[in-house]
Amino acid sequence: MSFTSPEQRQAFIADIPKAELHLHIEGSLEPEMMFALAQRNDIDIPFASAEEVRKAYAFSNLQDFLDIYYQGMNVLRTEQDFYDLTMAYFKRIHADNAIHAEIFFDPQGHTERGIAFSTAIDGILRALSDAEAHLGITSKLIMCFLRHLSEDDAFATLEEATPYLDRIAGVGLDSSELGHPPSKFSKVFAKAKMLDLKTVAHAGEEGPPEYIWEALDLLKIDRMDHGNRSLEDDGLIAKLRDSQMALTVCPLSNLSLCVVDKLEDHPLKKMLDLGLCATMNSDDPSYFGGYLNDNYEATAVALDLDKDDIITLAKNSFRGSFLSENTVAQSLQRIDDYVLAFDRKTG
Ligand code: HPA
Ligand code: ZN
Numbered sequence: 001m002s003f004t005s006p007e008q009r010q011a012f013i014a015d016i017p018k019a020e021l022h023l024h025i026e027g028s029l030e031p032e033m034m035f036a037l038a039q040r041n042d043i044d045i046p047f048a049s050a051e052e053v054r055k056a057y058a059f060s061n062l063q064d065f066l067d068i069y070y071q072g073m074n075v076l077r078t079e080q081d082f083y084d085l086t087m088a089y090f091k092r093i094h095a096d097n098a099i100h101a102e103i104f105f106d107p108q109g110h111t112e113r114g115i116a117f118s119t120a121i122d123g124i125l126r127a128l129s130d131a132e133a134h135l136g137i138t139s140k141l142i143m144c145f146l147r148h149l150s151e152d153d154a155f156a157t158l159e160e161a162t163p164y165l166d167r168i169a170g171v172g173l174d175s176s177e178l179g180h181p182p183s184k185f186s187k188v189f190a191k192a193k194m195l196d197l198k199t200v201a202h203a204g205e206e207g208p209p210e211y212i213w214e215a216l217d218l219l220k221i222d223r224m225d226h227g228n229r230s231l232e233d234d235g236l237i238a239k240l241r242d243s244q245m246a247l248t249v250c251p252l253s254n255l256s257l258c259v260v261d262k263l264e265d266h267p268l269k270k271m272l273d274l275g276l277c278a279t280m281n282s283d284d285p286s287y288f289g290g291y292l293n294d295n296y297e298a299t300a301v302a303l304d305l306d307k308d309d310i311i312t313l314a315k316n317s318f319r320g321s322f323l324s325e326n327t328v329a330q331s332l333q334r335i336d337d338y339v340l341a342f343d344r345k346t347g
Contacts, residue, residue: 022248027284082123170198246320253283
């Protein structure tokens with residue numbers, strides 16, 4: 001079914017219950033907070049204003065962005081900084097009617113510059129607990145390994161996480177994809193699986209279909225981040241469709257990093273039409289120009305998504321989550337109830 005007006009589409013997107021499954025918490029650092037934390041921690045940053053920071057966010061590929069992203073996180077120093085960062089994100093997605101989020105953090109981005117693992121994770125975990133208590137948003141935390149570093153470094157990070165394993169849902173793989181295939185991390189992912197952690201990996205954002213096969217066959221991932229380039233390989237499409245593996249797709253990120261030239265070329269609609277379990281996500285919202293509903297809205301306009309597409313995307317965000325079967329079923333029911341009430345109201 002199509003929407004009868006842009007306002008109706010916006011209202012439907014704004015209020016439908018949804019989850020976010022691909023969000024780097026360090027990528028939600030807004031320029032205003034970057035300035036506030038720089039001042040609080042007495043750190044010099046090479047920008048005069050938040051506007052100037054935003055102007056610097058023009059990227060031509062993933063590495064361009066990563067260079068600025070690692071520089072930006074340098075203002076995060078104390079447990080309170082990590083708490084404030086995380087809480088600001090949850091307040092923001094509360095306004096988007098997100099009711100669950102599975103967020104990444106990059107511990108090596110902090111330990112590499114002398115910030116203790118515990119400083120980062122304690123602040124994040126305290127915010128996750130407060131977000132659930134005060135905003136009613138449930139969450140899971142996924143610890144990413146930086147793939148431009150060695151597998152030994154990843155093992156050391158997993159070791160550091162030992163006291164926190166009951167509060168970490170899974171491990172992921174992010175940072176520079178090209179030249180750092182999933183196979184580089186097969187041993188540490190096997191160890192994570194032994195520890196009962198879920199596994200996810202960025203694959204096929206810039207990297208070729210072979211990297212996606214490696215993530216599936218060698219890392220045995222439970223969910224794939226991005227996965228855009230799966231569409232170049234019919235065997236991959238069939239495998240992803242048959243297994244209903246979730247893909248955490250990030251349209252505004254793909255546009256910012258020139259993975260697509262324009263949003264109208266984005267493969268999300270094609271993924272849905274092929275029966276893949278695609279989900280909508282913001283990746284690094286402060287860098288890529290939009291949070292969760294901005295992604296839904298811009299993509300709906302560019303690809304002419306209809307109401308059923310939006311419902312499928314919202315439902316897939318729970319189907320692809322690491323929530324219990326029961327909670328997934330309840331969340332799907334909540335979406336059905338929402339759609340019924342919306343249809344009744346709009347006639
Ligand atoms: N891709 C890879 N690594 C990342 C990203 C991304 O979009 N964001 C933060 N780390
Ligand atoms: Zn990402």
